[in-house]
Amino acid sequence: MSSIFDYTLASAREALRARKVSAVELVDAHIEAIERLDGGLNSFITRTPEQARLAAKEADTLLAKGEGGSLCGLPIGIKDLFATEGVRTTAASKILGNFVPPYESTVTANLKRDGAISLGKLNLDEFAMGSTNLTSAFGGVENPWKRRDSDAKLVPGGSSGGSAAAVAAGLVLGATGTDTGGSIRQPAAFCGITGIKPTYGRCSRFGTIAFASSLDQAGPMARNLQDCAILLESMAGFDPKDSTSVNKPVPHYEAALGRGVKGLKVGIPKEYRIDGLPAEIEAIWQQGINWLKEAGAEVVDISLPHTKYGLPAYYIAALAEASSNLARYDGVRFGERVKGDSLDALYEATRAAGFGDEVKRRILLGTYVLSSGYYDAYYLRAQKVRTLLQRDFLKAYETVDVILAPTAPSGAFAWDEKPTDPVQVYLNDVFTVPASMAGVPALSIPAGLDSRGVPLGLQLIGRFFDEETLLAAGSVLEKAASFTHRPTIHAGVSA
Amino acid sequence: MSLDAKTVAKMARLARVGLSDEQVHTYQKEMQGIIGWVDQLNEVDVTDVPPMIGTGLAQPRLRDDQVTDGDCREKVLSNAPDREGPFYTVPKVVE
Numbered sequence: 001m002s003s004i005f006d007y008t009l010a011s012a013r014e015a016l017r018a019r020k021v022s023a024v025e026l027v028d029a030h031i032e033a034i035e036r037l038d039g040g041l042n043s044f045i046t047r048t049p050e051q052a053r054l055a056a057k058e059a060d061t062l063l064a065k066g067e068g069g070s071l072c073g074l075p076i077g078i079k080d081l082f083a084t085e086g087v088r089t090t091a092a093s094k095i096l097g098n099f100v101p102p103y104e105s106t107v108t109a110n111l112k113r114d115g116a117i118s119l120g121k122l123n124l125d126e127f128a129m130g131s132t133n134l135t136s137a138f139g140g141v142e143n144p145w146k147r148r149d150s151d152a153k154l155v156p157g158g159s160s161g162g163s164a165a166a167v168a169a170g171l172v173l174g175a176t177g178t179d180t181g182g183s184i185r186q187p188a189a190f191c192g193i194t195g196i197k198p199t200y201g202r203c204s205r206f207g208t209i210a211f212a213s214s215l216d217q218a219g220p221m222a223r224n225l226q227d228c229a230i231l232l233e234s235m236a237g238f239d240p241k242d243s244t245s246v247n248k249p250v251p252h253y254e255a256a257l258g259r260g261v262k263g264l265k266v267g268i269p270k271e272y273r274i275d276g277l278p279a280e281i282e283a284i285w286q287q288g289i290n291w292l293k294e295a296g297a298e299v300v301d302i303s304l305p306h307t308k309y310g311l312p313a314y315y316i317a318a319l320a321e322a323s324s325n326l327a328r329y330d331g332v333r334f335g336e337r338v339k340g341d342s343l344d345a346l347y348e349a350t351r352a353a354g355f356g357d358e359v360k361r362r363i364l365l366g367t368y369v370l371s372s373g374y375y376d377a378y379y380l381r382a383q384k385v386r387t388l389l390q391r392d393f394l395k396a397y398e399t400v401d402v403i404l405a406p407t408a409p410s411g412a413f414a415w416d417e418k419p420t421d422p423v424q425v426y427l428n429d430v431f432t433v434p435a436s437m438a439g440v441p442a443l444s445i446p447a448g449l450d451s452r453g454v455p456l457g458l459q460l461i462g463r464f465f466d467e468e469t470l471l472a473a474g475s476v477l478e479k480a481a482s483f484t485h486r487p488t489i490h491a492g493v494s495a
Numbered sequence: 496m497s498l499d500a501k502t503v504a505k506m507a508r509l510a511r512v513g514l515s516d517e518q519v520h521t522y523q524k525e526m527q528g529i530i531g532w533v534d535q536l537n538e539v540d541v542t543d544v545p546p547m548i549g550t551g552l553a554q555p556r557l558r559d560d561q562v563t564d565g566d567c568r569e570k571v572l573s574n575a576p577d578r579e580g581p582f583y584t585v586p587k588v589v590e
Contacts, residue, residue: 333575344511351510365530371506383546387547439552
């Protein structure tokens with residue numbers, strides 16, 4: 001082991017148990033890396049080094065006795081959308097700039113229960129609304145990757161951009177993300193890491209600040225699939241506090257990694273071959289098909305006929321739910337208040353000052369599609385299209401076990417290349433949104449670099465609650481791709 | 496469908512988001528573009544298709560009618576931007 005930053009979550013777990021490294025050493029090294037690199041990357045909104053050092057000492061005491069949970073002593077980061085008791089939770093919004101939750105989200109409570117140590121709260125698009133991490137009220141996040149020929153700052157993707165950047169740069173061994181329409185998978189692809197959006201209902205939404213409740217789902221982001229499997233096993237599980245949580249036992253996900261794909265049927269959806277798909281994306285997709293074939297999978301062409309309507313239906317559903325969910329930020333019970341002469345003036349001034357442009361635009365559109373006279377034309381129609389999108393997947397899964405597609409239609413782009421037209425920005429999610437709408441699980445793994453040296457991801461989409469098949473097929477792709485590239489900015493590279 | 500400035504101002508009022516005239520103008524253009532784009536959903540035949548309300552995976556469940564949480568007034572009030580004793584404050588609502 002040449003550097004402490006070569007550890008994965010899994011190898012660090014082994015080293016901790018074998019007492020080759022202490023939790024204090026591991027945590028200190030990562031805190032030092034954050035101090036060294038995160039002034040530039042800006043992947044953290046709130047750092048919690050004191051709490052982390054304290055927890056590391058306790059972890060070492062347990063480990064010395066051969067005790068401690070499955071994640072004992074492992075430093076991770078938490079997307080700042082999960083409520084953490086006593087630690088400021090902002091959703092990257094000014095309106096929650098000083099919000100300190102008196103309660104803990106179920107997902108972070110599960111990770112804590114198993115001994116994971118949080119180094120702080122990670123940056124994101126404001127209220128998880130965005131695909132660039134540039135809408136954060138705490139400043140954009142820089143992708144630790146650079147193009148070969150340029151020093152331009154690239155976006156890490158979004159909304160879980162801080163999580164992806166921190167994992168890629170070696171500042172944490174893993175992180176939590178949330179995915180509403182691609183917010184785990186797209187940043188994972190842009191930053192050359194692995195991320196899983198589990199089945200809707202697999203991880204509790206309790207204590208996760210809501211964007212679009214029928215779509216939001218928490219999941220792990222880490223450097224490889226085994227690390228994601230370890231985190232997911234801790235995060236997942238039934239929670240009576242979430243009415244959409246599904247009461248199903250959590251499998252031992254790591255065990256599925258070695259299953260292989262012999263005899264597995266892999267669907268290739270023809271509708272994902274969209275017009276203008278860059279040749280490099282097409283090529284990496286074909287490479288993925290070949291890798292699975294070589295490992296013994298049978299590849300089948302399939303059709304998901306309503307794919308084209310996934311994005312517009314998604315935006316109606318998500319914006320409608322967002323406008324309703326964000327009604328609670330009114331400056332009365334919590335959050336920043338701007339004074340007004342009347343109650344309405346207080347609300348309007350508070351929300352005008354507290355929300356950023358993207359959030360306001362989505363609230364206004366959501367209000368519009370739910371308003372009297374337009375509800376049937378927009379919201380109800382979108383929900384019907386959602387039924388058709390889900391039927392597409394259920395029909396496909398009558399003949400295939402898993403679906404392979406690109407994660408995003410491009411690699412990471414530069415901060416100043418972000419399109420000004422919101423619709424163009426939304427198109428980033430074209431391949432990730434359909435699985436979100438159907439509620440099925442999906443993952444992204446890094447599959448290679450484009451000609452400019454920026455990572456590209458491949459996506460696998462599975463059946464309801466069949467994360468294990470995703471892990472089995474993903475593991476085959478991961479081995480074949482053997483993605484060992486590192487970003488320009490990395491904790492293990494001394495300046 | 497056209498989305499005019501008056502409608503944007505009305506939505507802002509309904510959603511209690513204060514907007515300047517200039518912002519109304521900007522949002523009007525952007526929202527018009529987005530609504531124009533989502534209008535492609537009209538191409539889809541949704542006859543006899545039920546709306547998807549959820550994934551249908553979670554079973555509705557009953558629980559015992561018992562208090563399981565509460566008695567934490569200070570915690571609940573701990574983030575209030577302004578308060579008087581155990582109350583949230585707001586501007587005068589009734590004259």
